[in-house]
Amino acid sequence: MLIAVVARELRLAIRRPADALSGLMFFIMVGSLLPLALGPDSILLRQIAPGVIWIAALLAVLLSQHRLFESDYADGTLEQWMLAAAPLPLLVGLKTAAQWLAGVGPVLLATPLLGWQYGMETEVIAVLLLSLVLGTPSLCLLAAFGAALTLGVRGQLLLALIALPLSIPVLIFGSHAVVQASLGLPAAPSLNLLGAFLCLAVLIGPWAVAAALRLALE
Structure with a gap:
């Protein structure tokens, strides 16, 4: 059943590429339009690049995750999950992981292109990619928690109000790691904090999402 959950999510992403590629x-667009508005100042672009790329990644995750459980809620899949032998937090975690792979994977592939557009060096781009790999799963779990709390509510504003404040530590540590690398300083402390936040999100996030889904189904 666990393999079937992951395979189902990946098949849905392939059948509906617009949903997966919207993020x-x-x-x-966000990462490419800002340099056009600020001009060709390479020093300024390198200074703002970490924050801009991380904010764009955060908003892309929220955009791709706001309807995470809507189709499952409409067709009765969530009710079946409640009755399944597998624990609901495990199913939620697998669904979120599949959505991360389908929605954030293309974002990670496009990140070096944006890094080169901002004039970032190869070593700095490598740190940027590593920070996104460590940070975006936490963002997906936070967005899944917000999507579960707002299940059945129209609009994305409430999801943003829930997920954005919780995402601030990831945003700060992720951008700080890239800034440290661009200055020639060690980025390991910030990356370690991102890894610690990811461990905390993996340990707590699926259970919090499962509890929110149970409340929505009552």
């Missing part, structure tokens, strides 16, 4: 298009 990627938003990420590219």
